[in-house]
Amino acid sequence: MSLYSGELAATLIVIFIGFLPNEVWRVLGVLFGRRLDEDGLWMRWVQAVAAALLAAVVARLLLVPSGALVALPLWLRVGGVASGIAGFLLARRSVLAGVLTAEAVIILGAWWLGLG
Amino acid sequence: MQPPSVPISSPPASPTRWFFRGMRGAWSAPGLVLLATFVGFGGLMHDVSFPIFAGLLSVLLIWALPAQVILIGGLGAGASLPALALAVCLSGARLMPMVVALMPLMRGARPRLWKELLCAHFVAVTMWAEGFRLLPGVAAEGRPAYACGLGAGLIALSMAGTAIGFYLSHTLPGPLAIALLLLTPISFTILLVRNARRTVDWLAIGLGAGISPLVANSPGGLDLFWAGVGGGTLAFLIARYGLRRRA
Numbered sequence: 001m002s003l004y005s006g007e008l009a010a011t012l013i014v015i016f017i018g019f020l021p022n023e024v025w026r027v028l029g030v031l032f033g034r035r036l037d038e039d040g041l042w043m044r045w046v047q048a049v050a051a052a053l054l055a056a057v058v059a060r061l062l063l064v065p066s067g068a069l070v071a072l073p074l075w076l077r078v079g080g081v082a083s084g085i086a087g088f089l090l091a092r093r094s095v096l097a098g099v100l101t102a103e104a105v106i107i108l109g110a111w112w113l114g115l116g
Numbered sequence: 117m118q119p120p121s122v123p124i125s126s127p128p129a130s131p132t133r134w135f136f137r138g139m140r141g142a143w144s145a146p147g148l149v150l151l152a153t154f155v156g157f158g159g160l161m162h163d164v165s166f167p168i169f170a171g172l173l174s175v176l177l178i179w180a181l182p183a184q185v186i187l188i189g190g191l192g193a194g195a196s197l198p199a200l201a202l203a204v205c206l207s208g209a210r211l212m213p214m215v216v217a218l219m220p221l222m223r224g225a226r227p228r229l230w231k232e233l234l235c236a237h238f239v240a241v242t243m244w245a246e247g248f249r250l251l252p253g254v255a256a257e258g259r260p261a262y263a264c265g266l267g268a269g270l271i272a273l274s275m276a277g278t279a280i281g282f283y284l285s286h287t288l289p290g291p292l293a294i295a296l297l298l299l300t301p302i303s304f305t306i307l308l309v310r311n312a313r314r315t316v317d318w319l320a321i322g323l324g325a326g327i328s329p330l331v332a333n334s335p336g337g338l339d340l341f342w343a344g345v346g347g348g349t350l351a352f353l354i355a356r357y358g359l360r361r362r363a
Contacts, residue, residue: 004167010166011170014170017204021204026208029219043209050210051311051320051351053186053344057344058305059328060193060329067163067164069294071290071294106298
């Protein structure tokens, strides 16, 4: 089907595309940790890129989904996540409250639309 | 839940004993939250038909959920492998300061490089928080083994969650299966909002999320590159130079 659906290919991808590029930072932290300037310009750029990457992946999953999420209308996907942020802010910044709010909105919405 | 500290007067213990004490320390509220989060990841894996063994291996080896979601989500969206490796690499940079901060607590009485590298592998956000909570109460000679036990325990819980999510996603009724798939995007969105403090953070979130659908299916599987590296760099430049000129 796709290039990663076999176990061997997927394992190689996990090791070379996932494990090694990620583990580099932990090794660098051990080797050069004491000389690290967390507020240096370069670290600030890396932090901005890391936040943008995560936001991009989340937006991609929500706005241009590929799997079973296609069945859920766009307004419900976005509305669910927005209600989660609202729940998080209203419940004095409780992550759990935010997640539960969003999940409740999505389950009720999907059930009301008769999905599945 | 585990008491916050192990009494200092406890008799001398072997590294194995410390390791199992650490594993028991993983069985806590943050550990269970982690398990639930990985249930969502397992569902996502199943949705893009990523095989279970390699997925469980990704928990053990990558051990950083954002990197794992970038990898699995990117593969599902047809990203190119070099672009994905770069995206994973950039997302992992936040681990370095965590390793630096936690290492003095994990190092123990007689530091060894290989022990430090092993302990560092377990560092991720939950380990970081739980390490600061639990390690100060552990005797210095037991710390490397305790830290490895704690990390191994957290990884075991996360692998269990991944397997549960993988098998649940096709047995759950429709609305619940969809809610399971949205667990990861929802919790990441809320965590991004929680961690955003400075202007540059909000700009990076807005630009990353805004550019991502515009460049979806861009040639060469470079969507993530444009949205992440482009959006993040733009946010960095605007926060550093754009706003200052106006001020």
